[in-house]
Amino acid sequence: MATLELRNVIKTYGAGLPDTLKDIQLKIDSGEFLILVGPSGCGKSTLMNCIAGLENITGGAILVDNADISGMSPKDRDIAMVFQSYALYPTMTVRENIAFGLKIRKMSAAAIDEEVARVSKLLQIEHLLNRKPGQLSGGQQQRVAMGRALARRPKIYLFDEPLSNLDAKLRVEMRTEIKLMHQRLKTTTVYVTHDQIEAMTLGDKVAVMKDGIIQQFGTPKDIYNDPANLFVASFIGSPPMNFIPLRLQRKEGRLLALLDSGQARCELPLGMNDAGLEDREVILGMRPEQIVLASPEANGLPTIRAEVQVTEPTGPDTLVFVTLNDTKVCCRLAPDVAPQVGETLNLQFDPAKVLLFDAKTGERLGAVGRAQAPVTGDNVAQFKGR
């Protein structure tokens, strides 16, 4: 177990090129599991390679257990990494690939055999141990690369999209295995993924990155419920959050958002500290599961009639699309709700769960119904740009 800290880390690949990592600050506690997400090209693999020592950083420092390792060679860092590309030794068998790191560490032959047996069973590659990487499928090679890292007991694991080449069923199994393994070993881990479910379920913390900048760093729950800006809100969640552009209004002293389905209108009262928000162009954010069918009992929640445009039964729920303020809006309803296209539904929203973003900057304007600002120094390591 080890702490990992990135202190103002900058990475530039060459003079004249823009910085790929811009002043990254992250602190991961001993035994924590950090998920790193962000769009393609934002610098995730670069960050992993810098931690592993495969790339030199241009500025800042990387600390393990409070000791600066920035100048150390990769082999002295005691960090095991699974690459996005598998990087297996092509001339060695699967068994030799997995055993390689253990041999270098002078483990006894019996202990190596035991370790190879353990990880190959875990990864379901026991039947492949005598093959060479060239004789394996992409998913099999990826599992061998995992095996090579898992056979070691390093201070830190780095996983760069380790499950992306696996089929859906194996991926779900492996996800559970990784979680179990982490609960057992408690090795400090950084894990890059594009998968929404992995992002929400695997980690203790999530860092959302864009253009080499950490946009938000917090627990999965923080990131989902209290996104710092429009980018984070749009990046996490599947189906994604609905965004409805509108201008805030004031009526009888109260601030409200007016929703219009074409058939009906609904005034959404905004119980937040509203200084300066009147007449402001905003983007209202509502997750699909926050729009529900109106309950028969009068519960006082704002209601709107809207016509069903499209339905998508996914199995566990039915996605229903309606139009509000000329914007397509997805509602995630129960699987037994099976409305016809053209049918009219009465939909309700809980104004306390609606989020507001500045239409120009994308910054969060505070949670409706919650007085406090959502972004605090505690849950944002660094919050710049959008």
Ligand SMILES: Nc1ncnc2c1ncn2[C@@H]1O[C@H](COP(=O)(O)OP(=O)(O)OP(=O)(O)O)[C@@H](O)[C@H]1O
């Ligand atoms: N060796 C290199 N030399 C120059 N530029 C590089 C090098 N490696 C990466 N880059 C650039 O740095 C940026 C970040 O790349 P990186 O591979 O870290 O992205 P990523 O977030 O891992 O993307 P993906 O999700 O597609 O794997 C990209 O613009 C990429 O072109």
Ligand SMILES: [Mg+2]
């Ligand atoms: Mg990458």
